[in-house]
Amino acid sequence: MSTVIEQTVQARLVASAPQMESVPATLHYDRRDPFAVRIDFPGPATLEGSDVSWAFSRELLAEGVHEPAGLGDVRLRPYGYDRTVLEFHAPEGMAMVHIRTGELRRFLERVQEVVPVGLEHLYLGLDQDLTELLRDAA
Template identity: 75%
Template sequence: MSSVIEQSVQARMVASAPRMETLPATLQYDRRDPFAVRMAFPAPATLEGTEVAWEFSRELLTTGMDAPAGVGDVRVRPFGYDRTVLEFHAVEGVAMVHVRTAELRRFLERAQELVPVGDEHRFLDLDRSLTDLLGGPC
């Protein structure tokens, strides 16, 4: 069984124009970092012309599909019947994207199969994390 789940989703960029631009994005979950979800936007879809990725907690995504969640750089909230809004706050501004809630739920179900909620601690490599934190082997 693979330790990484990837799923492509279609995100709709919310802009001031009446039409929302659809752009591809990839959700990723790696059981070696069991609390985090990564959402990446490919280079052609970004203003910088380079891939942009945001990492945030799986719990934030789960909670934000049903009620507004987050107070930091990433905020998630339901929108209408079948969409979820993800807000990405940076120095340059705020990017808001809509994603179908069903796609997010499918992704989270797959992550749950890989690492059940509540069992994340079993997949942490604390020795490696401490070595990285302390700058190398002691």
């Protein structure tokens, strides 16, 4: 079984214009970092024109599809019947996207198959990290 899950989704950018532009984004999960998920946006979808990644907790994503969640740089909340709003806060400003809730739920189901909720600690690899740290110190 693969230890990495990637799923492309369509993110609709919320802007002051009446039409919301759709951009491709990629949800990413790596079993070696079992508590985190990441969403990647390609350069053409960003103000800077370079790829942008946001990492946040898997738990935040799971909560945010059901109820408002997050107090920091990443915040999520359900929107209407079939969308979830993701807000990304940075010193330069805020970006807001809508993603179909069903796509987020499918991603979370795939993640659950790789690392079940509550068993993340079994995949941290602390022994390996400690061995490498001690080897480098010698």
